[in-house]
Amino acid sequence: MSWPALLALAGGAYAFKVLGLVVFGGRELPIRLSRCIALLPAALLPALIAVQTLSTDDRWVIDARAVGVGAAILAAWRRAPFPVVIVVGAAVTAAVRALA
Amino acid sequence: MSKENEASPDPLTASIVLGLAVGVFGISFGVLAVASGLSVAQAVAMSLLVFTGASQFAAVGVIESGGSTGAALGSALLLAARNGAYGLALSPTLTGRLPFRLLASHLVIDESTAMSTAQVDLASRRRGFWAAGISVFVFWNLGTLVGALGGDAIGDPERFGLDAAFPAGFVALVVPHLESIDGRLAALMGTVIALVLVPVAPAGVPVLAAAAAVLIGLRNPPSSAGSSVATEVAT
16 A cells, blocks of 8 residues: 555545534534434444444354353443453453354 | 443543553554555554554455555545544534644544443543543554564454454443433444445445434434433533
């Protein structure tokens, strides 16, 4: 990858962030629109969890990750502290991989 | 209220834990970047300047598999687009002067958004954003440097289940969003949209398209029980 391409990528990636936070963000918005925007993490983060857990490239996959993240969900549901949830997710996934 | 506080992790500890996992992936990225033909300086510059892990992995992945620069940029930018949605959601938290917001913009990523929006009050949200953003930035760049210099001592992060550490961490950070009906509906719809699109859309699009689920917020009347997030934004 050439330097100009790398800098273009950096510029593009930064542009998305600035577009959201600075250009469109921080404006006075109708209450309903604000409510929608406040819901963005609630919509995107579970989607991200699902994609990171249940897919590889463009395929649905059920593997060790599903077991590990399932265990993490159980830990979070039982109100385990954050470091515990994350370690449970990784450890169970690693254990299932080691056994498989 | 105490229930919500319990659900929100302490940003500092949580950010360091998250940063450590990110650091290991930074090493993998550094190794992969150099293997794909980037110089050490380019690998390090990419992590410093692009600072979006998924996009960086996609870019060097395309290059390594012989794809064109255009294809690499396209895949990487599709994955970077969701940071725009995160920026929008973070804008009520990260108010201030323009230079401050331009600096904060660079740290708008999955981890900082999740850590910030999991908190209940404005001060904690700010602390969550900066703690996660700075921790991930430091560890990601350190990892990249180590990996690019050939320090692949740790090996495949998947052996330690670290690829599952991120969704697991996000699970913990999503809990506070699920306290309102609208949050639960947005989560459910977003998940369905993303999973349906996985086989048919390029990487990055499924999670981005999940944003359509926020239209649930247009419903009338608002659910008064769980509108703590929305009311904070409105004020």
